Amino acid sequence: MLEIESLTAGYGGVPVLRDINVKLGAGEIVGLLGANNAGKTTLINSLSGTVRPISGRILFQGEDITPMSPRRRVERGIVQVPEGRLVFPEMSIRENLLLGGINSRARPNRRRQMDKVLELFPRLGERLSQNAGSLSGGEQQMLAIGRGLMAEARVLMLDEPSLGLSPLFVQYIFEIIDRLHAEGLTILLVEQNLNLTLRHAQRCYVLERGQVAVEGVADAVRNDPRTKSAYLGL
Amino acid sequence: MSELYQALAQGLLIGSTYGLLALGMGLVYGVSGVVNFSHGDFISLGMFMCLALYSALSLDPYVSVIITVPVMTAIGALVYLFLIRPMVGHQFLMVVQLTLGLSLVLQNGILMVFGGQPARTPSVVESKLLLLGDVVLRVPHLIAFAVSFVLAGGLYVMLRSTDFGRSIRAVHQNAHAAALMGIDVGRVQVMTFALGIGILALAAALLLPGTPIQPTQGLRYTVITLLVVVLGGMTNFVGIMLGGLVIGIAEAFGTIYLDGPLGLLMPYIIFVLIMLFRPQGLTWSSSR
Ligand SMILES: Nc1ncnc2c1ncn2[C@@H]1O[C@H](COP(=O)(O)OP(=O)(O)OP(=O)(O)O)[C@@H](O)[C@H]1O
Ligand SMILES: [Mg+2]
Numbered sequence: 001m002l003e004i005e006s007l008t009a010g011y012g013g014v015p016v017l018r019d020i021n022v023k024l025g026a027g028e029i030v031g032l033l034g035a036n037n038a039g040k041t042t043l044i045n046s047l048s049g050t051v052r053p054i055s056g057r058i059l060f061q062g063e064d065i066t067p068m069s070p071r072r073r074v075e076r077g078i079v080q081v082p083e084g085r086l087v088f089p090e091m092s093i094r095e096n097l098l099l100g101g102i103n104s105r106a107r108p109n110r111r112r113q114m115d116k117v118l119e120l121f122p123r124l125g126e127r128l129s130q131n132a133g134s135l136s137g138g139e140q141q142m143l144a145i146g147r148g149l150m151a152e153a154r155v156l157m158l159d160e161p162s163l164g165l166s167p168l169f170v171q172y173i174f175e176i177i178d179r180l181h182a183e184g185l186t187i188l189l190v191e192q193n194l195n196l197t198l199r200h201a202q203r204c205y206v207l208e209r210g211q212v213a214v215e216g217v218a219d220a221v222r223n224d225p226r227t228k229s230a231y232l233g234l
Numbered sequence: 235m236s237e238l239y240q241a242l243a244q245g246l247l248i249g250s251t252y253g254l255l256a257l258g259m260g261l262v263y264g265v266s267g268v269v270n271f272s273h274g275d276f277i278s279l280g281m282f283m284c285l286a287l288y289s290a291l292s293l294d295p296y297v298s299v300i301i302t303v304p305v306m307t308a309i310g311a312l313v314y315l316f317l318i319r320p321m322v323g324h325q326f327l328m329v330v331q332l333t334l335g336l337s338l339v340l341q342n343g344i345l346m347v348f349g350g351q352p353a354r355t356p357s358v359v360e361s362k363l364l365l366l367g368d369v370v371l372r373v374p375h376l377i378a379f380a381v382s383f384v385l386a387g388g389l390y391v392m393l394r395s396t397d398f399g400r401s402i403r404a405v406h407q408n409a410h411a412a413a414l415m416g417i418d419v420g421r422v423q424v425m426t427f428a429l430g431i432g433i434l435a436l437a438a439a440l441l442l443p444g445t446p447i448q449p450t451q452g453l454r455y456t457v458i459t460l461l462v463v464v465l466g467g468m469t470n471f472v473g474i475m476l477g478g479l480v481i482g483i484a485e486a487f488g489t490i491y492l493d494g495p496l497g498l499l500m501p502y503i504i505f506v507l508i509m510l511f512r513p514q515g516l517t518w519s520s521s522r
Binding site for chain 1: 397400401403404407408410411412413414415416417418
Protein backbone atom coordinates (compact mmCIF):
# COMPACT_ATOMS: atom_id res chain seq x y z
CA MET A 1 0.00 0.00 0.00
CA LEU A 2 2.76 2.41 1.04
CA GLU A 3 6.36 1.90 0.01
CA ILE A 4 9.42 3.93 0.83
CA GLU A 5 12.27 3.21 -1.57
CA SER A 6 15.83 4.13 -0.58
CA LEU A 7 14.76 7.42 0.91
CA THR A 8 17.35 9.94 2.04
CA ALA A 9 15.93 13.04 3.68
CA GLY A 10 16.87 15.75 6.14
CA TYR A 11 16.94 19.44 6.80
CA GLY A 12 18.78 22.09 4.81
CA GLY A 13 20.45 19.48 2.62
CA VAL A 14 21.90 17.63 5.60
CA PRO A 15 20.56 14.09 5.63
CA VAL A 16 18.98 12.77 8.81
CA LEU A 17 17.57 9.63 7.18
CA ARG A 18 19.78 7.50 4.96
CA ASP A 19 18.63 4.93 2.44
CA ILE A 20 15.41 3.96 4.17
CA ASN A 21 13.30 1.13 2.81
CA VAL A 22 9.95 0.58 4.50
CA LYS A 23 6.76 -1.13 3.36
CA LEU A 24 3.23 -1.06 4.70
CA GLY A 25 0.73 -3.61 3.46
CA ALA A 26 -2.97 -2.76 3.28
CA GLY A 27 -4.62 -3.28 6.65
CA GLU A 28 -1.32 -3.82 8.39
CA ILE A 29 -0.24 -2.24 11.64
CA VAL A 30 3.46 -1.55 11.49
CA GLY A 31 5.64 -0.22 14.28
CA LEU A 32 8.47 2.23 13.80
CA LEU A 33 10.79 2.21 16.78
CA GLY A 34 13.86 4.10 17.72
CA ALA A 35 15.57 6.11 20.42
CA ASN A 36 15.42 9.89 20.71
CA ASN A 37 16.59 11.62 17.54
CA ALA A 38 16.69 8.40 15.57
CA GLY A 39 14.70 10.13 12.82
CA LYS A 40 11.21 8.73 13.40
CA THR A 41 9.44 12.07 13.13
CA THR A 42 11.53 13.01 10.12
CA LEU A 43 10.41 9.80 8.44
CA ILE A 44 6.75 10.35 9.18
CA ASN A 45 7.01 13.95 7.99
CA SER A 46 8.63 12.74 4.78
CA LEU A 47 5.54 10.61 4.25
CA SER A 48 3.32 13.63 4.93
CA GLY A 49 5.40 15.73 2.57
CA THR A 50 6.40 18.41 5.05
CA VAL A 51 10.00 17.19 4.85
CA ARG A 52 11.31 17.03 1.29
CA PRO A 53 13.43 14.04 0.30
CA ILE A 54 16.98 14.44 -0.96
CA SER A 55 16.68 11.23 -2.93
CA GLY A 56 14.50 8.15 -3.11
CA ARG A 57 10.82 7.61 -3.78
CA ILE A 58 7.58 7.13 -1.93
CA LEU A 59 4.84 5.08 -3.56
CA PHE A 60 1.24 4.97 -2.42
CA GLN A 61 -1.05 2.40 -3.99
CA GLY A 62 1.46 2.08 -6.81
CA GLU A 63 1.55 5.82 -7.51
CA ASP A 64 4.71 7.87 -7.04
CA ILE A 65 3.72 10.55 -4.56
CA THR A 66 7.24 11.91 -3.93
CA PRO A 67 6.64 15.24 -5.69
CA MET A 68 3.19 15.74 -4.17
CA SER A 69 2.37 18.54 -1.74
CA PRO A 70 1.21 17.73 1.80
CA ARG A 71 -2.29 18.74 0.76
CA ARG A 72 -2.47 16.26 -2.13
CA ARG A 73 -1.17 13.52 0.15
CA VAL A 74 -3.86 14.19 2.74
CA GLU A 75 -6.40 14.05 -0.08
CA ARG A 76 -5.01 10.61 -0.99
CA GLY A 77 -5.65 9.54 2.62
CA ILE A 78 -2.13 9.66 4.04
CA VAL A 79 -2.81 11.25 7.38
CA GLN A 80 -0.58 12.03 10.33
CA VAL A 81 -1.42 12.39 13.99
CA PRO A 82 1.61 14.45 14.99
CA GLU A 83 3.94 14.14 17.91
CA GLY A 84 2.79 16.35 20.76
CA ARG A 85 -0.75 16.17 19.27
CA LEU A 86 -0.67 19.76 17.97
CA VAL A 87 -4.38 20.35 18.37
CA PHE A 88 -5.44 23.91 17.59
CA PRO A 89 -5.54 25.20 21.16
CA GLU A 90 -7.82 28.19 20.67
CA MET A 91 -10.43 26.38 18.70
CA SER A 92 -13.21 24.19 19.98
CA ILE A 93 -13.21 20.43 19.68
CA ARG A 94 -15.82 20.78 16.97
CA GLU A 95 -13.69 23.22 14.98
CA ASN A 96 -10.64 21.00 15.35
CA LEU A 97 -12.61 18.07 13.99
CA LEU A 98 -14.00 20.13 11.13
CA LEU A 99 -10.46 21.15 10.21
CA GLY A 100 -9.46 17.50 10.25
CA GLY A 101 -11.93 16.90 7.46
CA ILE A 102 -11.17 20.02 5.47
CA ASN A 103 -9.46 18.25 2.58
CA SER A 104 -11.47 18.08 -0.62
CA ARG A 105 -12.10 14.34 -0.45
CA ALA A 106 -13.34 14.28 3.14
CA ARG A 107 -15.21 17.59 3.20
CA PRO A 108 -18.50 16.44 1.68
CA ASN A 109 -18.92 13.71 4.33
CA ARG A 110 -17.83 15.66 7.36
CA ARG A 111 -21.09 15.42 9.32
CA ARG A 112 -21.32 11.67 8.97
CA GLN A 113 -17.64 11.22 9.72
CA MET A 114 -17.94 13.37 12.81
CA ASP A 115 -20.73 11.18 14.15
CA LYS A 116 -18.45 8.17 13.74
CA VAL A 117 -15.55 9.87 15.49
CA LEU A 118 -17.74 10.95 18.37
CA GLU A 119 -19.03 7.44 18.69
CA LEU A 120 -15.42 6.28 19.02
CA PHE A 121 -14.62 9.05 21.53
CA PRO A 122 -17.84 9.85 23.41
CA ARG A 123 -15.84 12.01 25.74
CA LEU A 124 -15.19 14.50 22.94
CA GLY A 125 -18.87 14.67 22.11
CA GLU A 126 -19.72 15.79 25.62
CA ARG A 127 -17.69 18.99 25.25
CA LEU A 128 -17.79 19.89 21.60
CA SER A 129 -17.59 23.61 22.18
CA GLN A 130 -14.76 23.48 24.71
CA ASN A 131 -11.42 24.89 23.57
CA ALA A 132 -8.90 22.20 22.72
CA GLY A 133 -6.23 24.01 24.71
CA SER A 134 -8.12 23.38 27.94
CA LEU A 135 -8.28 19.60 27.48
CA SER A 136 -6.09 17.14 29.35
CA GLY A 137 -3.22 15.47 27.50
CA GLY A 138 -5.22 12.29 27.05
CA GLU A 139 -8.23 14.12 25.73
CA GLN A 140 -6.01 16.07 23.35
CA GLN A 141 -4.64 12.79 22.07
CA MET A 142 -8.19 11.55 21.47
CA LEU A 143 -8.92 14.76 19.63
CA ALA A 144 -5.75 14.47 17.57
CA ILE A 145 -6.66 10.94 16.54
CA GLY A 146 -10.27 11.95 15.92
CA ARG A 147 -9.07 14.83 13.78
CA GLY A 148 -6.92 12.42 11.77
CA LEU A 149 -9.89 10.10 11.25
CA MET A 150 -11.98 13.05 10.07
CA ALA A 151 -9.64 13.21 7.07
CA GLU A 152 -10.91 9.77 6.08
CA ALA A 153 -7.45 8.34 6.47
CA ARG A 154 -6.43 5.29 4.46
CA VAL A 155 -3.08 5.17 6.24
CA LEU A 156 -3.02 6.64 9.71
CA MET A 157 0.43 7.53 11.01
CA LEU A 158 0.60 8.08 14.74
CA ASP A 159 3.71 9.78 16.12
CA GLU A 160 4.27 8.74 19.73
CA PRO A 161 0.61 8.62 20.78
CA SER A 162 1.56 7.40 24.28
CA LEU A 163 3.92 10.27 25.00
CA GLY A 164 3.20 11.92 28.33
CA LEU A 165 -0.02 10.01 29.02
CA SER A 166 -0.96 8.18 32.20
CA PRO A 167 -0.91 4.36 31.91
CA LEU A 168 -4.69 4.24 31.88
CA PHE A 169 -4.92 6.60 28.96
CA VAL A 170 -2.14 4.78 27.12
CA GLN A 171 -4.11 1.58 27.46
CA TYR A 172 -7.25 3.28 26.23
CA ILE A 173 -5.50 4.85 23.23
CA PHE A 174 -3.98 1.53 22.25
CA GLU A 175 -7.36 -0.17 22.52
CA ILE A 176 -8.61 2.41 20.07
CA ILE A 177 -5.66 1.76 17.78
CA ASP A 178 -6.39 -1.97 17.87
CA ARG A 179 -10.01 -1.29 17.10
CA LEU A 180 -9.14 0.90 14.11
CA HIS A 181 -6.82 -1.81 12.88
CA ALA A 182 -9.54 -4.41 13.28
CA GLU A 183 -11.78 -2.24 11.13
CA GLY A 184 -9.21 -2.48 8.36
CA LEU A 185 -7.28 0.76 8.68
CA THR A 186 -3.59 0.67 7.76
CA ILE A 187 -1.56 2.05 10.64
CA LEU A 188 2.02 3.21 11.07
CA LEU A 189 2.75 3.40 14.75
CA VAL A 190 5.77 5.46 15.75
CA GLU A 191 6.87 4.86 19.30
CA GLN A 192 9.78 4.88 21.66
CA ASN A 193 8.01 2.45 23.92
CA LEU A 194 9.38 -0.88 22.73
CA ASN A 195 7.21 -3.39 24.57
CA LEU A 196 3.99 -1.55 23.99
CA THR A 197 4.65 -1.33 20.27
CA LEU A 198 5.76 -4.94 19.91
CA ARG A 199 2.53 -6.02 21.58
CA HIS A 200 0.33 -4.15 19.12
CA ALA A 201 2.22 -4.08 15.84
CA GLN A 202 2.43 -6.98 13.41
CA ARG A 203 5.77 -5.96 12.01
CA CYS A 204 8.35 -3.45 13.16
CA TYR A 205 11.23 -1.38 11.92
CA VAL A 206 13.86 -0.14 14.33
CA LEU A 207 15.59 3.07 13.32
CA GLU A 208 19.07 3.82 14.53
CA ARG A 209 20.68 7.12 13.68
CA GLY A 210 18.65 7.55 10.55
CA GLN A 211 18.95 4.02 9.23
CA VAL A 212 16.86 0.90 9.54
CA ALA A 213 18.82 -1.30 11.94
CA VAL A 214 16.30 -4.10 12.45
CA GLU A 215 13.10 -5.14 10.74
CA GLY A 216 10.75 -8.07 10.95
CA VAL A 217 7.76 -9.53 12.76
CA ALA A 218 7.33 -8.40 16.33
CA ASP A 219 8.86 -11.45 18.02
CA ALA A 220 11.93 -11.46 15.81
CA VAL A 221 12.52 -7.80 16.52
CA ARG A 222 12.06 -8.38 20.23
CA ASN A 223 14.72 -11.07 20.30
CA ASP A 224 17.19 -9.39 17.99
CA PRO A 225 20.19 -8.14 19.97
CA ARG A 226 20.56 -5.20 17.58
CA THR A 227 17.23 -3.86 18.81
CA LYS A 228 18.67 -3.38 22.24
CA SER A 229 21.85 -1.81 20.95
CA ALA A 230 19.85 0.54 18.74
CA TYR A 231 18.09 1.70 21.85
CA LEU A 232 21.14 2.02 24.00
CA GLY A 233 22.98 3.70 21.17
CA LEU A 234 25.89 1.26 21.29
CA MET B 235 -18.97 70.15 27.12
CA SER B 236 -20.29 69.89 23.60
CA GLU B 237 -16.70 70.01 22.43
CA LEU B 238 -16.09 66.86 24.44
CA TYR B 239 -19.00 65.04 22.83
CA GLN B 240 -17.85 66.31 19.48
CA ALA B 241 -14.38 64.89 19.99
CA LEU B 242 -15.75 61.59 21.29
CA ALA B 243 -18.16 61.16 18.41
CA GLN B 244 -15.65 62.07 15.75
CA GLY B 245 -13.00 59.83 17.31
CA LEU B 246 -15.34 56.87 17.54
CA LEU B 247 -16.40 57.20 13.94
CA ILE B 248 -12.90 57.45 12.49
CA GLY B 249 -11.53 54.98 15.04
CA SER B 250 -13.71 52.22 13.65
CA THR B 251 -11.94 52.58 10.31
CA TYR B 252 -8.56 52.56 12.07
CA GLY B 253 -9.68 49.31 13.65
CA LEU B 254 -10.48 47.93 10.23
CA LEU B 255 -7.06 48.96 8.89
CA ALA B 256 -5.45 47.23 11.81
CA LEU B 257 -7.48 44.04 11.40
CA GLY B 258 -5.92 43.65 7.97
CA MET B 259 -2.45 44.07 9.38
CA GLY B 260 -3.16 41.75 12.32
CA LEU B 261 -4.49 38.99 10.07
CA VAL B 262 -1.40 39.12 7.88
CA TYR B 263 0.87 39.13 10.91
CA GLY B 264 -1.07 36.21 12.35
CA VAL B 265 -0.67 33.89 9.39
CA SER B 266 2.74 34.84 8.02
CA GLY B 267 4.51 36.76 10.76
CA VAL B 268 4.93 39.69 8.38
CA VAL B 269 4.55 43.23 9.64
CA ASN B 270 3.88 45.28 6.55
CA PHE B 271 5.46 48.71 6.82
CA SER B 272 4.04 49.71 3.45
CA HIS B 273 0.53 49.32 4.87
CA GLY B 274 -0.14 53.06 4.90
CA ASP B 275 1.21 53.52 1.40
CA PHE B 276 -1.27 50.99 0.12
CA ILE B 277 -3.94 53.18 1.69
CA SER B 278 -2.43 56.10 -0.25
CA LEU B 279 -2.46 54.00 -3.38
CA GLY B 280 -6.14 53.26 -2.82
CA MET B 281 -6.90 56.93 -2.28
CA PHE B 282 -4.99 58.09 -5.35
CA MET B 283 -6.66 55.41 -7.43
CA CYS B 284 -9.98 56.92 -6.35
CA LEU B 285 -8.64 60.36 -7.29
CA ALA B 286 -7.60 59.08 -10.73
CA LEU B 287 -10.99 57.48 -11.24
CA TYR B 288 -12.65 60.75 -10.29
CA SER B 289 -10.48 62.75 -12.67
CA ALA B 290 -10.97 60.33 -15.54
CA LEU B 291 -14.55 59.16 -15.10
CA SER B 292 -15.82 61.51 -12.35
CA LEU B 293 -16.58 58.50 -10.20
CA ASP B 294 -17.49 59.05 -6.58
CA PRO B 295 -15.00 57.29 -4.24
CA TYR B 296 -17.83 55.16 -2.89
CA VAL B 297 -18.42 53.91 -6.41
CA SER B 298 -14.74 53.57 -7.26
CA VAL B 299 -14.34 50.79 -4.72
CA ILE B 300 -16.00 48.47 -7.23
CA ILE B 301 -12.78 48.88 -9.20
CA THR B 302 -10.16 49.64 -6.56
CA VAL B 303 -10.96 46.75 -4.23
CA PRO B 304 -10.47 43.96 -6.79
CA VAL B 305 -7.47 45.71 -8.35
CA MET B 306 -5.73 46.21 -5.03
CA THR B 307 -6.59 42.69 -3.90
CA ALA B 308 -4.84 41.42 -7.02
CA ILE B 309 -1.89 43.74 -6.41
CA GLY B 310 -1.69 42.41 -2.85
CA ALA B 311 -1.59 38.82 -4.08
CA LEU B 312 1.18 39.61 -6.58
CA VAL B 313 3.23 41.56 -4.04
CA TYR B 314 3.03 38.68 -1.59
CA LEU B 315 3.81 36.01 -4.17
CA PHE B 316 6.75 37.71 -5.83
CA LEU B 317 8.22 40.01 -3.18
CA ILE B 318 7.30 38.93 0.29
CA ARG B 319 7.02 35.15 0.03
CA PRO B 320 10.63 34.67 -1.09
CA MET B 321 11.71 36.51 2.07
CA VAL B 322 9.41 34.92 4.62
CA GLY B 323 11.27 32.57 6.89
CA HIS B 324 14.44 34.60 6.53
CA GLN B 325 15.42 37.21 9.06
CA PHE B 326 12.48 39.18 10.37
CA LEU B 327 14.39 42.39 9.73
CA MET B 328 14.85 41.55 6.08
CA VAL B 329 11.11 41.39 5.64
CA VAL B 330 10.80 44.71 7.48
CA GLN B 331 13.34 46.26 5.15
CA LEU B 332 11.56 44.85 2.15
CA THR B 333 8.23 46.37 3.14
CA LEU B 334 9.94 49.67 3.97
CA GLY B 335 11.47 49.63 0.51
CA LEU B 336 8.07 48.88 -0.95
CA SER B 337 6.75 51.87 0.94
CA LEU B 338 9.28 54.15 -0.74
CA VAL B 339 8.53 52.70 -4.14
CA LEU B 340 4.81 53.28 -3.70
CA GLN B 341 5.32 56.78 -2.33
CA ASN B 342 7.57 57.86 -5.16
CA GLY B 343 5.47 56.13 -7.76
CA ILE B 344 2.45 58.11 -6.58
CA LEU B 345 4.57 61.28 -6.49
CA MET B 346 5.66 60.73 -10.07
CA VAL B 347 2.14 60.20 -11.34
CA PHE B 348 0.21 62.72 -9.29
CA GLY B 349 2.80 65.29 -8.22
CA GLY B 350 3.33 66.48 -4.68
CA GLN B 351 0.46 68.92 -4.30
CA PRO B 352 -2.23 68.02 -1.79
CA ALA B 353 -5.29 66.90 -3.71
CA ARG B 354 -8.93 66.38 -2.89
CA THR B 355 -11.40 63.91 -4.25
CA PRO B 356 -14.94 65.21 -4.08
CA SER B 357 -17.83 63.02 -3.11
CA VAL B 358 -21.55 63.73 -3.13
CA VAL B 359 -21.81 63.26 0.62
CA GLU B 360 -18.61 65.13 1.38
CA SER B 361 -20.14 68.22 2.94
CA LYS B 362 -23.32 66.65 4.30
CA LEU B 363 -23.72 66.98 8.02
CA LEU B 364 -25.91 65.41 10.63
CA LEU B 365 -26.79 67.29 13.79
CA LEU B 366 -27.17 65.36 17.01
CA GLY B 367 -27.96 68.02 19.60
CA ASP B 368 -24.85 70.18 19.60
CA VAL B 369 -22.73 67.53 18.01
CA VAL B 370 -22.03 67.83 14.32
CA LEU B 371 -21.42 64.55 12.56
CA ARG B 372 -20.04 64.44 9.08
CA VAL B 373 -21.88 61.97 6.89
CA PRO B 374 -18.65 60.46 5.43
CA HIS B 375 -17.60 59.66 8.99
CA LEU B 376 -20.92 57.98 9.66
CA ILE B 377 -20.58 55.93 6.52
CA ALA B 378 -17.02 54.99 7.49
CA PHE B 379 -18.25 53.91 10.90
CA ALA B 380 -21.12 51.82 9.62
CA VAL B 381 -19.18 50.16 6.82
CA SER B 382 -16.16 49.47 9.06
CA PHE B 383 -18.26 47.76 11.69
CA VAL B 384 -20.28 45.79 9.19
CA LEU B 385 -17.07 44.66 7.52
CA ALA B 386 -15.39 43.84 10.81
CA GLY B 387 -18.46 41.84 11.76
CA GLY B 388 -18.34 40.07 8.43
CA LEU B 389 -14.68 39.24 8.93
CA TYR B 390 -15.43 37.92 12.38
CA VAL B 391 -18.15 35.64 11.10
CA MET B 392 -15.91 34.57 8.23
CA LEU B 393 -13.09 33.66 10.64
CA ARG B 394 -15.45 31.76 12.94
CA SER B 395 -17.68 29.84 10.64
CA THR B 396 -16.21 29.31 7.20
CA ASP B 397 -13.57 26.84 6.14
CA PHE B 398 -11.39 29.65 4.83
CA GLY B 399 -11.67 31.49 8.14
CA ARG B 400 -10.89 28.38 10.14
CA SER B 401 -7.92 27.75 7.85
CA ILE B 402 -6.61 31.23 8.63
CA ARG B 403 -6.92 30.61 12.35
CA ALA B 404 -5.39 27.15 12.03
CA VAL B 405 -2.35 28.51 10.19
CA HIS B 406 -2.04 31.18 12.85
CA GLN B 407 -2.25 28.75 15.75
CA ASN B 408 -0.01 26.06 14.31
CA ALA B 409 1.14 26.22 10.70
CA HIS B 410 2.68 22.76 10.73
CA ALA B 411 -0.48 21.16 12.07
CA ALA B 412 -2.50 23.11 9.51
CA ALA B 413 -0.36 21.68 6.72
CA LEU B 414 -0.99 18.20 8.12
CA MET B 415 -4.74 18.81 7.77
CA GLY B 416 -4.18 19.34 4.08
CA ILE B 417 -4.45 23.11 4.30
CA ASP B 418 -2.28 24.81 1.69
CA VAL B 419 -0.48 27.14 4.08
CA GLY B 420 1.17 29.12 1.31
CA ARG B 421 -2.16 29.76 -0.33
CA VAL B 422 -3.76 30.88 2.92
CA GLN B 423 -0.90 33.34 3.39
CA VAL B 424 -1.27 34.80 -0.09
CA MET B 425 -5.02 35.07 0.20
CA THR B 426 -4.84 36.69 3.62
CA PHE B 427 -2.35 39.27 2.42
CA ALA B 428 -4.49 39.98 -0.63
CA LEU B 429 -7.55 40.26 1.57
CA GLY B 430 -5.69 42.67 3.85
CA ILE B 431 -4.76 44.92 0.93
CA GLY B 432 -8.29 44.70 -0.47
CA ILE B 433 -9.62 45.90 2.88
CA LEU B 434 -7.22 48.85 2.63
CA ALA B 435 -8.71 49.80 -0.72
CA LEU B 436 -12.11 49.98 0.90
CA ALA B 437 -10.82 51.83 3.96
CA ALA B 438 -9.08 54.30 1.66
CA ALA B 439 -12.39 55.24 0.07
CA LEU B 440 -14.00 55.56 3.51
CA LEU B 441 -11.31 57.93 4.76
CA LEU B 442 -11.11 59.93 1.55
CA PRO B 443 -14.09 62.30 1.31
CA GLY B 444 -13.17 65.71 2.62
CA THR B 445 -9.56 64.75 3.37
CA PRO B 446 -6.73 66.33 1.41
CA ILE B 447 -4.28 63.66 0.36
CA GLN B 448 -0.61 63.73 -0.49
CA PRO B 449 1.84 61.02 -1.50
CA THR B 450 3.87 61.25 1.71
CA GLN B 451 0.99 60.55 4.06
CA GLY B 452 1.47 56.76 4.03
CA LEU B 453 3.82 56.59 6.96
CA ARG B 454 1.30 58.33 9.19
CA TYR B 455 -1.30 55.66 8.42
CA THR B 456 1.24 52.90 8.90
CA VAL B 457 2.15 54.22 12.30
CA ILE B 458 -1.46 54.65 13.36
CA THR B 459 -2.21 51.12 12.25
CA LEU B 460 0.80 49.80 14.15
CA LEU B 461 -0.34 51.59 17.29
CA VAL B 462 -3.76 50.04 16.99
CA VAL B 463 -2.46 46.54 16.28
CA VAL B 464 -0.04 46.58 19.18
CA LEU B 465 -2.64 48.09 21.47
CA GLY B 466 -5.15 45.45 20.47
CA GLY B 467 -2.74 42.57 21.01
CA MET B 468 -1.58 41.83 17.45
CA THR B 469 -4.07 39.11 16.57
CA ASN B 470 -6.91 39.78 18.95
CA PHE B 471 -9.95 40.69 16.93
CA VAL B 472 -11.97 42.49 19.58
CA GLY B 473 -8.87 44.09 21.03
CA ILE B 474 -7.93 45.55 17.68
CA MET B 475 -11.33 47.12 17.06
CA LEU B 476 -11.20 48.54 20.56
CA GLY B 477 -7.67 49.82 19.94
CA GLY B 478 -8.91 51.55 16.79
CA LEU B 479 -11.55 53.39 18.77
CA VAL B 480 -9.04 54.42 21.44
CA ILE B 481 -6.57 55.78 18.92
CA GLY B 482 -9.33 57.49 16.94
CA ILE B 483 -10.61 59.22 20.07
CA ALA B 484 -7.10 60.19 21.16
CA GLU B 485 -6.51 61.75 17.78
CA ALA B 486 -9.79 63.66 17.86
CA PHE B 487 -9.09 64.95 21.36
CA GLY B 488 -5.63 66.00 20.31
CA THR B 489 -6.80 67.99 17.32
CA ILE B 490 -9.71 69.62 19.14
CA TYR B 491 -8.15 70.45 22.50
CA LEU B 492 -4.47 70.96 21.73
CA ASP B 493 -3.13 72.96 18.92
CA GLY B 494 -0.72 72.06 16.22
CA PRO B 495 2.02 69.49 16.67
CA LEU B 496 1.11 68.68 20.25
CA GLY B 497 -2.37 67.64 19.20
CA LEU B 498 -0.99 65.30 16.58
CA LEU B 499 1.10 63.64 19.27
CA MET B 500 -1.93 62.71 21.33
CA PRO B 501 -2.41 59.17 19.94
CA TYR B 502 1.23 58.36 20.68
CA ILE B 503 1.04 59.72 24.19
CA ILE B 504 -2.07 57.68 24.92
CA PHE B 505 -0.42 54.67 23.34
CA VAL B 506 2.69 54.94 25.48
CA LEU B 507 0.60 55.43 28.60
CA ILE B 508 -1.54 52.38 27.91
CA MET B 509 1.47 50.22 27.09
CA LEU B 510 3.15 51.31 30.31
CA PHE B 511 0.24 50.12 32.39
CA ARG B 512 -1.08 47.30 30.24
CA PRO B 513 1.82 45.93 28.19
CA GLN B 514 -0.30 42.95 27.22
CA GLY B 515 -2.69 45.18 25.29
CA LEU B 516 -6.25 46.17 25.86
CA THR B 517 -7.95 42.84 26.33
CA TRP B 518 -7.32 39.84 28.45
CA SER B 519 -8.17 36.62 26.71
CA SER B 520 -7.09 36.48 23.13
CA SER B 521 -9.92 35.43 20.90
CA ARG B 522 -7.93 34.44 17.88
N1 LIG C 1 13.23 21.03 11.82
C1 LIG C 1 14.46 20.51 11.96
N2 LIG C 1 15.53 21.17 11.50
C2 LIG C 1 16.78 20.65 11.63
N3 LIG C 1 17.05 19.46 12.22
C3 LIG C 1 16.01 18.74 12.70
C4 LIG C 1 14.66 19.24 12.60
N4 LIG C 1 13.85 18.32 13.15
C5 LIG C 1 14.64 17.32 13.58
N5 LIG C 1 15.94 17.56 13.31
C6 LIG C 1 17.08 16.67 13.62
O1 LIG C 1 16.88 15.44 12.98
C7 LIG C 1 17.25 14.37 13.81
C8 LIG C 1 16.09 13.39 13.93
O2 LIG C 1 15.01 14.03 14.60
P1 LIG C 1 13.57 13.41 14.68
O3 LIG C 1 12.68 14.40 15.30
O4 LIG C 1 13.18 12.87 13.36
O5 LIG C 1 13.83 12.20 15.68
P2 LIG C 1 12.79 11.31 16.45
O6 LIG C 1 13.21 9.91 16.25
O7 LIG C 1 11.41 11.65 16.07
O8 LIG C 1 13.07 11.71 17.96
P3 LIG C 1 12.06 11.79 19.21
O9 LIG C 1 11.90 10.42 19.72
O10 LIG C 1 12.77 12.66 20.18
O11 LIG C 1 10.79 12.37 18.72
C9 LIG C 1 17.66 14.97 15.14
O12 LIG C 1 19.06 14.99 15.20
C10 LIG C 1 17.12 16.37 15.09
O13 LIG C 1 17.97 17.26 15.78
MG1 LIG D 1 9.79 12.34 17.08
